[in-house]
Amino acid sequence: MLSPEPRTLLQILKAETRPHHERAERVVRLVSPDLTLSGYRRHLEALHGLYAPLEASLAARLEGLYPELRLAERWKLPLLEEDLRALGHEDASLARLPRPARLPSLPGVPEALGTLYVLEGATLGGQLLLRHLTRHFEGISAGGFAFFRAYGEAVGPMWKAFGEALLRACPDPSLAPRVVRGAQDTFDTFEVWLREVHW
Template sequence: MQQGIFVILERLKHETHAAHMRLEASVDLPSRLRSPESYRDLLARFYGFYAPLEPRILARAEWAAHDFPIAPRAKVPALEHDLAALGYTPESLAALPRCTELPALTSFPAALGALYVLEGATLGGQVISRAVRGQLGYTPETGCAFFASYGRELGPMWQAFRAFLTNVELEQPASADAIVVGAHATFAAFGAWIASFEC
């Protein structure tokens, strides 16, 4: 078990590092927290990526086959809550642009790689949520539910996902490459989507 944890998580960390750094540079968080308007725009861009991608991940039949509860990991509802709290109507939300250059998640391991990116973003959201509250005053109730996803359950949710990743690799060793490819493709697509907008 420990060997599996080391292999897949170390591979994901190191082989997607460059794409991860490019995504962080594209997000440019300090500039996004300068005003309520720039923060709202960042959430809209995140929504434009998550809204078309997340359903493709969550719809995989393999989650049920593995008895893994995937529904609680949905982030689109939190983004919709935040955007509504910050002034979006159902009509303006529906009119937001959505990414069409999504990663090709043609297998369950590829979907796992994509979820690794989204769950990692959730892990980093804990730090972001504190910055949002400190600089803009938003709470999970008033516009920062997305970055505060899972609340006090963040650690256990991350550990459960890590363990699941490891179990899949141990059961299907050949899946590791597809997991890494899926993660890399998701980082790249997310970064390209964010970078396609002017600051």
């Protein structure tokens, strides 16, 4: 009898983070039929509070180490700021937005890769939210949804490229639990923060 193929790191991450992912998804209310423009804006403000420190931490851990990750193309903070400016923010008010007291601990590269997995997965999943938001706010000046549009038509290829780069950056199977912990911690941070700030 043939032994099963070993799971890839992406398969391990998907399986081991599923409950954390589901709990985080449950506090996202962007598909609510009674979503208001101010509710949408508050959600983007909450994401800004997370992405600003998370992306800074990821840059400190990963930038320059793995060119194949194409980090400069993956930062979402400028897109969030574009959306928030369209909804009335300016530099001073963006700088005052609250940030969570607790962020994922990123003691090393594997944990940072786990955090990046969550952020890139959110970009992939954001395509469903984009379709909903463009319908929901049709005829209303809600900005260009830059954060959810992210890579445009290249969302699929960028996810595939991330998966390949992840395996090259972390080829040692013994490091998989650390990558998983980084991802789980990031999902949990999203869940706790969105519960704190939700309208």
